[in-house]
Amino acid sequence: MTDTTHRNDTAAGTGAPAASAQAGQAGQTPQASRTGSQKVIYAAIVANLGIATAKFIVAGITGSAAMVAEGIHSAVDTGNELLLLLGERRSTRPADRKHPFGYGKSLYFWALIVALSVFSLGGGLSIYHGVAALQAPPPLEDPLWNYVVLGVAAVFEGYSWNVSRKALNAVRKPGTTLWQAVRASKDASVFTVFIEDTAALLGIAIAAAGIALGQYFGNPYFDPAASILIGVLLVGAAFMLARESGGLLVGESIDRDQLAALYALFRREQALDSVASLRTMQMGPEDVLLAASVQFRRGMPIDEVEQAIARLEAAIAVEHPVIRHVYFEASALRAAMR
Known part of the structure; x- marks a missing residue:
């Protein structure tokens, strides 16, 4: 050729x-596009770092298994965004003799590592902690601080989700859905943060529902059950991330x-x-x-x-x-x- x-x-x-x-x-230059992707990552890092700290503090006070699962979720997401940032920076390295086409696929590699992280650390630990709590459920405590932290977390996660949504909307074709934009996106940073934040918002809703149902029925098993559901949700998100980033890594058209x-x-x-x-x-x-x-x-x-x-x-x-x-x-x- x-x-x-x-x-x-x-x-x-x-x-x-x-x-x-x-x-x-x-239209948008590659440099402007990469700057937009990094903005999405930085917004997610700031949101998840603060949220994870608050969730673990409240989980330690209340003993809520669902809050522990949510804390694990946010902590894993923070580490994942740092991995994406590493991938972003490595992908911009100029081509050399060993990599004559450049390092662009580095981003897809690290996005796949993020998917494995979500599966093992996020989903696996949440399910494990929920199963352990089902065997010896903690006594019911005043859930006020749980609700406060979950509410604050929803605000921050919603902000990060909206930043990634806008980035997807910028390249979305007319007449297509946001999910179709995720499937069509070639920017692993943006669709990874979007999927993670979507799972985070759903996880917050599950945690809040588990705590509320446990208090309403006076049943301590709802809380650890919510932790297991959050873990299953994260496993599903991990599979979606792996499918999207893996397809790009092996050479998508x-x-x-x-x-x-x-x-x-x-x-x-x-x-x-x-x-x-x-x-x-x-x-x-x-x-x-x-x-x-x-x-x-x-x-x-x-x-x-x-x-x-x-x-x-x-x-x-x-x-x-x-x-x-x-x-x-x-x-x-x-x-x-x-």
Whole structure:
């Protein structure tokens, strides 16, 4: 294949210099996008750190198993956001000899580690603590401080959730739901925080319901049961995170609408006889690799082939700015020059 990226690499196997693609981007730039993702992470760190501290203090005073589960949840979320921040920073490292396509997939790797953390530390410990509390439930205590902390936690988690929601809405297509935006998102930082915060808000509701039902019926088993339900909720969230980040890590393509638009772009080029296939791979949130299997018109002079490649690169840079690496199969170029 021939690399025709904006780095002006030499075309492999043809001896012709690759044309330069425009680096400008329409709309939000990659730097602005990464800044927005980091804002989402910082908002989540501040919210979860304060909430975790308050939950553990109140859990120690009241002995509530549901509050312990909620404290574990917030503490795990805080650590997870720090891992995402590490992934964000590593993903921006420039390409080098060992990683010629850069480090963009580092973010997907750390997002997968976050999913494992949510599953084992968040879900596993919550279920374990709930089961242990069911065997020896603590006596019922005045739940006032539990409600206060849960209310404050809901406010902070709601703020963090809203920040990630706005980030998803910024890239959501018209007519699609927020969940569809999560599935389509290539930014692991944003959809991870959104899923975590959604699980956190649901967990707060479950904890409050468990404490309230225990007080209303005078039954200490509702509280540890709520802890188990919170753990099951976190396990479900972990599976969703693993599915989304794992798909990106192993090489997910751009979505169907973008791919269809890319085919239309190539078919507008008169120097092409046919477009056999366009294969894409997400290398990072704002970095896509494209391998084009096309057929140039036979007998084209090499300078006309270069001009056609330059036109395609320029059009791709304008209409699909996230595509940073463009390769043409060398057989297509050889056929054109016969």
